[in-house]
Amino acid sequence: MPKFKFLDDIAIADAAFVAYGKTLEELFESCALATFEVMVETKGVKPEQKEEIMIKDQNLDDLLFDFISELIYLKDVRKIFFSKFDLLIKKNKDYKLTGTVWGEKIDYKKQEIKRDVKAITYHLLEIKKSGNSWKAQVILDT
């Protein structure tokens, strides 16, 4: 199963994708990878610098929105593209996401950079579990 697939026929101004995962963690990791794939060929991004992430939310949509927003924020502030993600999502009363993300300093000489991502949107945002796997649809503003 591919980790994600870009969609051309919705929200043409922006970047849309569906992402998959056997677990919620895998799903969120796929969404993060797809987000950075919009910006850069992630295969060429070395996982050499790391950041720790912790996010709490009442529902999965908000958790995904806040997680991707945090990565986009870190991209601008630390000037890093991320390419490797190791997450843990737990649910008690709220959902809690913790994890480590790895990446490399933005470098036009070393990486094949495409374009910036401004934000994740809530437009047609959807997270679904079907059978044993998870699927999410995401639209990014670029």
Add this chain to the structure above:
Amino acid sequence: MQTKKIEEYIWEIPVTEKEGMRVPARIIASEKIMKEMDQGVYNQITNVACLPGIQNYAYCMPDGHWGYGFPIGGVAAFDLKEGIISPGGIGFDINCGVRSVRTNLSFDEVKPRLNELMDALFRLIPAGVGSTGFVKLNTERFKEIMIKGVDWCIQNGYGWEEDRERIEQGGRIPGANPDKVSQKSISRGMDQLGTLGSGNHYLELQVAQTDRVFHPEAAKVFGIDKPNQIFVMIHCGSRGFGHQIATDYLRVFTEAMRKYNIQILDKELACAPFNSPEGQDYYEAMLCAANSAFANRQVILHKIREAFSQVFHKSPLELGMHIVYDVAHNIAKIEEHLVNGVKKNVLVHRKGATRSFGPGHLDVPEFYRQIGQPVIVGGSMETSSYLLVGTQKAMEMTMGSTLHGSGRTMSRGAAKRKVRGYELMKSMEERGISVRAVSMPGLAEEAGIAYKNISEVVEAVDRAGISRKVIELKPIGNIKG
């Protein structure tokens, strides 16, 4: 969805077409543009028509296309007491806009030095992901920019006194409150002042088409006084600072919706009553981003003037590098408009739409007051751009609003599969458009084939009467982030 023709170039979707519509939706377009308009636009503009406190109509301009929340090209005004404010009606790139600058140079003078000029511009104006500007700021100075906008730039040597008057609202909208922006948005945006960004943002060198002057009187006031004059156009916004403010408040508003029990048809239309603590906080934060975007384009202009000066060995003043105008096309503003025949203050959201105030309006600077406010419409990098002026009919029909660009018809992925960056660059060079791009795939995504025909969409607003064509500008150089 049923549409009825109100008059040539104006179409209406009645309230009976969707449950919850409070006002009809109106689309400004030719028959051809209507047929080709993507279905997402119909759905999104009628969603907007359902928002509380909407006045007159939900409008979509001819360059409209499927966005998130509002369609791109969407305009909606809301009552200040009963109405809402929505980040989805403004966009993440708050005060994304366009600035047009004239010069005394003719194409013949620039042509032999075009490559040198393009290299200088590309060197002086940072573009692309992760780029940083030359203005070193701390939090305190950044907060000053949020309040003062272009005035801060002029005070600090990045502009001329006269620049201020040639920018929408003087490049400084009152009401900005830095206490309402998060530390995150400050740290995200602080080092980006004077950067172009990426995606569809660009800096373009253009030739004013002497044989394509439609309104000679206005062209003269714009400073067009010789054949094939060189113009410069900047398209960019508030960068990461604005993106973060929009992200922060979208989250605040998803909570506020529950509190105020507002029902919406798309989560991206998250909103809050304008007259609520959440609504006011966002408005005041949004204006911080709007003012910083005016400042961003100002600092970029400072560098453009420097580049021209280096290459042509004359001062920017000798080169006649006066701003024609600067418009915001992602913004919400309090303006006075006619609602049911009565003048009242409303909150006008424009997302991918431009203000188009007509002759005589007091918000139009004095030297443009007779001809109407300049409207700047940027085309794709392969096609022309246009300068227009606002009209009285825009005041009556579209809350003083018009189009902003050509509008996409093809996704970025599809464009990239059809065109390769290097081939596109070669083909543009062959057609006399010099290109400097930080990213070749990024360039391919912005290919002209991905956009509507600019002349058709401009023709539609001219025929509809909501703005009037002045002159066409053809690209000869494009710098792409």
